[in-house]
Amino acid sequence: MLKHRFDVRRRLLFVEPESELSEDDFRKLAKAVDGFIRMHGDLNGVLIHAEGFAGWEDFGALVEHLTFIRQHHRQVAKVALVGDDRVMKLIPHVVGHFVAAETRHFPEGELDAATEWAAAP
Numbered sequence: 001m002l003k004h005r006f007d008v009r010r011r012l013l014f015v016e017p018e019s020e021l022s023e024d025d026f027r028k029l030a031k032a033v034d035g036f037i038r039m040h041g042d043l044n045g046v047l048i049h050a051e052g053f054a055g056w057e058d059f060g061a062l063v064e065h066l067t068f069i070r071q072h073h074r075q076v077a078k079v080a081l082v083g084d085d086r087v088m089k090l091i092p093h094v095v096g097h098f099v100a101a102e103t104r105h106f107p108e109g110e111l112d113a114a115t116e117w118a119a120a121p
Contacts, residue, residue: 004029006036010119011044013076020057026064030071037075045078045118046101049111052085073099080118084108 002025003016013033037043056062079101081088092103106114 001025002029004032006032007119008036008040011040011042012115012119013043013046015046015048017048017050017054020054021061021065022057023061023064026061026068030068033072033075042075043077044121045080046076047080047082047114047118048088049114050081050083050085050088051108052083053087069095069099073101076101077121078118079103080106080114082106082108082111082114 001018002021003018005014006012007014013036015029033043056065079095079099081091081103082105084107089105092105095103104114104117106117
């Protein structure tokens with residue numbers, strides 16, 4: 001399951017994965033993000049807060065995740081990854097080659113700093 005909420009004033013999306021990610025998680029997220037962008041413009045940032053990464057339910061969920069990224073990465077200026085999991089620390093080094101958004105990792109204790117960084121225009 002993938003929880004999300006928007007901070008409209010700062011044009012920031014908060015995402016919290018709570019378990020393995022499903023295709024439906026990304027379809028719902030895409031619908032919400034598309035609606036936000038239509039009403040408020042591009043996002044200053046996305047903040048992904050995860051204690052650990054449980055992965056995807058199946059290959060279809062991974063494909064849907066990649067589709068979501070491909071369709072939205074140009075409408076997001078920054079992605080902040082918050083958590084102490086090793087995967088979270090590696091993601092900025094990998095995705096930086098494939099997405100337009102600036103991506104940065106923050107340790108678990110720096111949620112406020114990550115929020116400020118991701119929300120800054």
